[in-house]
Amino acid sequence: MAKIIFRGGVHDGQEVTVLESGIVLGRSTRAMVTVQDRLISGEHLTIKRQDGQWWAYDMNSSNGTRVNGEDVKAVALTGGERIELGETVLEFLADGEAAVPFDSNPLSSGSSSDAAHVTTSIPPPSATAAIPPESVVTQGPKLAEPSADDLALIEEIHDAHGRMKAQLGRVIVGQERVIDEVLMAIFSRGHALLVGVPGLAKTLLISTLSHVLDLSFKRVQFTPDLMPSDITGTDVLEEDRATGKRTFRFVRGPLFANMLLADEINRTPPKTQAALLEAMQERRVTAAGVTHDLPAPFLVLATQNPIELEGTYPLPEAQLDRFMFNLRVDYPSEEEEELIAASTTSDVAVTLTKQLGAAEILDLQRLVRRMPVSRHVVKYAARLARASRPGDRRAPEAVAKWVECGAGPRATQYLLLAAKAGAILRGSLVVNCADVRAAAPAVMRHRIFTTFAADAESVDTDRIISLLLKEVPEPNESDYGG
Numbered sequence: 001m002a003k004i005i006f007r008g009g010v011h012d013g014q015e016v017t018v019l020e021s022g023i024v025l026g027r028s029t030r031a032m033v034t035v036q037d038r039l040i041s042g043e044h045l046t047i048k049r050q051d052g053q054w055w056a057y058d059m060n061s062s063n064g065t066r067v068n069g070e071d072v073k074a075v076a077l078t079g080g081e082r083i084e085l086g087e088t089v090l091e092f093l094a095d096g097e098a099a100v101p102f103d104s105n106p107l108s109s110g111s112s113s114d115a116a117h118v119t120t121s122i123p124p125p126s127a128t129a130a131i132p133p134e135s136v137v138t139q140g141p142k143l144a145e146p147s148a149d150d151l152a153l154i155e156e157i158h159d160a161h162g163r164m165k166a167q168l169g170r171v172i173v174g175q176e177r178v179i180d181e182v183l184m185a186i187f188s189r190g191h192a193l194l195v196g197v198p199g200l201a202k203t204l205l206i207s208t209l210s211h212v213l214d215l216s217f218k219r220v221q222f223t224p225d226l227m228p229s230d231i232t233g234t235d236v237l238e239e240d241r242a243t244g245k246r247t248f249r250f251v252r253g254p255l256f257a258n259m260l261l262a263d264e265i266n267r268t269p270p271k272t273q274a275a276l277l278e279a280m281q282e283r284r285v286t287a288a289g290v291t292h293d294l295p296a297p298f299l300v301l302a303t304q305n306p307i308e309l310e311g312t313y314p315l316p317e318a319q320l321d322r323f324m325f326n327l328r329v330d331y332p333s334e335e336e337e338e339l340i341a342a343s344t345t346s347d348v349a350v351t352l353t354k355q356l357g358a359a360e361i362l363d364l365q366r367l368v369r370r371m372p373v374s375r376h377v378v379k380y381a382a383r384l385a386r387a388s389r390p391g392d393r394r395a396p397e398a399v400a401k402w403v404e405c406g407a408g409p410r411a412t413q414y415l416l417l418a419a420k421a422g423a424i425l426r427g428s429l430v431v432n433c434a435d436v437r438a439a440a441p442a443v444m445r446h447r448i449f450t451t452f453a454a455d456a457e458s459v460d461t462d463r464i465i466s467l468l469l470k471e472v473p474e475p476n477e478s479d480y481g482g
Contacts, residue, residue, distance in 0.1 A: 001151075002054060002079075004047070007089040011035065014374065016429050019155055022048025023427075024059070025085065032428040034435070036474070039063050039086025047077070047092070054094060056083065151429075153367055157187075158427030164212050164355045171208045171350055172201055173343065174336040181327050181442050182209065182301065184421040189365045190324025190414065191280055191300040193265070193315075193446065200329045202303040206261045209301075214357040215258035216295065222268035228275035231255050232285045233292075250287060255279050258295055258358055262302035266312045273319055276300065280322040297361050317449070324414045326446035328462075364424070371420040373431045379475045380433045381415040384440060387472045388448050388464070396471045402454035402464055407447035414443045433474050441465050 002018040016023070016033055023032045028042035035044075041061035048055060054077040058065040066084040067075050075081075079094030161183065168179055178194070182205070185192040194202045203219075210217035220231055233253035239246045254260060255276075265273065279285055283294045302323070305312075320326070332340060356364075387394045389406030399406070416431075418439035423431045445461040454464075 002047075002049075002095050003093050004083070005091045005093065007091055011088070011430075011432075014430065017151060018047055018054075019151065019427075020049045021155065022046055023429075026059075032426055033430050034428065034432050035085065035088055036432060036434070037086045037088045040088060044085050045083070054078075054092070056081075056092075061085075153363060154424055154427060154429065157364055157367075157424055160355050160360075161425045167212045167352050167355065168205070168208055170352065172205050173340045174332045175201065175205065175329065178205065178327050178329055179209075180422075180425065181325055182206075183425060184418055184439070185301075185325050186213075186297070186299055186361065187364045187424070188324060188368055188414070188417040188421045189297065190417065191302070191322060192325040192327055193302045193304060193320070193323040194327045194329050195304045195306050196329030197331075198305060200331065202329050203261065203263055206259075206301045206303070208352065210259050210261075211352045212355050213259070213361070214354040215297070215361070217259045217261070218254035218257040219261040219263060220254050221263050222265050222272070224267060224269065226268045226272050228272050229253070229287075231272065232275050232279070233287060235288050248288070250290065250292065252292070253285075255285055256292075256294060258297055259299045259301065262300055264305060265302040266304045266315060269313055270316060273313065273315060277319060277322060295358075297358060297365060320446045321408070321410055323446065324418070325442040327442055328445075368417060368420045368424060371424065371431060373416055373420065376475055377419065377431055377433055377436060378416065381419070381436050382412045383475070384436065384468060384472050385409070385411040385415065385444070387468050388444060394472060396467055398467060399464070402450055402457075402459050403448055404451045405449040407444050411444055411447050415439055418443055437469055440469060444468075 004016050004018060006012055006014045006016075023046070024043050025031055025033045025035055025040075025045045025047070026043040027035060027037060027040045031043050039062075041059070041063070043059050044061040045065055046057045046059055048057075055074060056065070056067060056072065056077055057074050058072060063086055064071050066072065067077075067081050069082075077092050077094065079092065081092045083090040083092055164183070165176070165179060172179065182192055182194075194206070196202055207217070207219065220226075231253045232255055233251055235248040235250050237246055238249050262276070279294060279298070280300050283296070283298045285292045285294065300323075304315075331337075383394060385407045386392045387396070387406075388399065388403060388411075389395060390400045390403050392399075392406070395403075395406075415436050419431050419435035422435045422438060423429070441462060444465050448461045448464055450459065450461065450464070454460075
């Protein structure tokens with residue numbers, strides 16, 4: 001099985017298995033392997049196998065691609081090639097080939113203008129400097145090699161992701177970002193809260209998703225008179241007509257489904273909202289002292305109207321924290337709205353095809369947990385969450401003024417899980433800081449609580465998160481004792 005190894009830079013020592021169907025490297029999160037290098041194009045290089053031969057294709061990048069010192073547009077790879085993209089150096093290993101050590105940072109002794117004079121051949125081991133020790137490698141220890149089954153599952157899910165979006169696109173116009181984030185929550189074993197004004201297809205999106213996923217589905221319209229037993233279930237008294245003996249039987253409520261749509265969750269009192277807490281956290285329900293396990297997978301997707309205040313009950317902080325994501329559902333664009341109007345006012349029936357079942361989703365949830373994450377990414381996620389807390393040494397000055405309470409440790413956990421799920425959905429084998437940044441608004445916006453000063457200045461949590469993403473740097477060598 002072929003692979004590439006990063007030599008030098010923030011990804012130093014990281015190995016990426018190359019799928020036969022191909023991988024794309026670039027700076028954009030759309031690339032299967034996202035590389036942190038300002039000189040690399042969004043989608044810079046493709047490596048794939050054709051007719052039994054590995055090939056590298058430059059994707060019309062701004063700064064070009066060099067293989068063994070020569071500028072190339074397309075080149076056959078046999079193994080051992082040195083590939084240079086901007087300031088990033090890769091080593092390509094063909095199927096079963098052992099890595100050959102070489103200088104992990106060949107440009108460190110000179111400026112970028114000296115790059116053309118640097119030898120690009122791979123010297124023998126005896127003539128090379130050793131790869132830097134873990135203590136000074138910003139990406140931390142070498143990541144675990146994915147198993148063949150995991151690779152096959154990643155490729156399968158990447159293909160299924162495209163098919164699911166195509167199916168959802170037959171009913172839902174636009175909202176691609178929200179769709180991706182809902183899928184990330186599902187595959188991360190998390191719950192999602194969708195917030196938006198009425199009429200933006202929040203309920204339709206979730207119910208359509210239930211048709212695309214082969215899961216049991218229940219919808220509960222939350223109202224002010226809804227009681228906890230209405231959703232968890234209740235004991236009923238039954239009598240055996242033959243013996244006259246009376247016993248209690250537990251009648252399961254709508255919580256006992258793979259996917260629960262809690263529609264307008266903020267319209268029910270806190271007592272009923274609290275009935276969801278155990279189910280969301282422990283995935284079980286306790287009634288009359290007896291614990292009942294919920295089916296796996298179990299997912300709560302809730303909707304909330306942010307502008308309707310009469311007859312609503314704001315979710316408590318503990319309830320909010322159980323949701324992995326808080327997703328903002330925005331208005332469609334003008335073109336999307338015209339398409340919505342045309343498609344929903346016609347008499348055309350849409351038939352959806354199921355794509356993934358419960359067993360496959362459980363496999364994917366386990367895969368997300370097994371997905372390796374470098375120390376560099378873990379440290380960045382923790383740093384981002386901690387910087388949202390007033391008094392933390394890394395917090396920007398504005399945080400002390402605008403934030404009353406910052407994100408807790410659960411935010412760090414969900415940042416990493418979301419980053420893993422996002423990488424898998426795009427078919428990438430590498431989780432990086434860009435994946436963490438992409439997930440930060442949905443993970444953190446409901447975990448940061450603003451002060452009166454922020455409210456007076458119309459500063460919302462999204463603005464605070466944007467500030468954190470701008471001012472909190474990624475770790476560097478000095479953060480590892482180097």
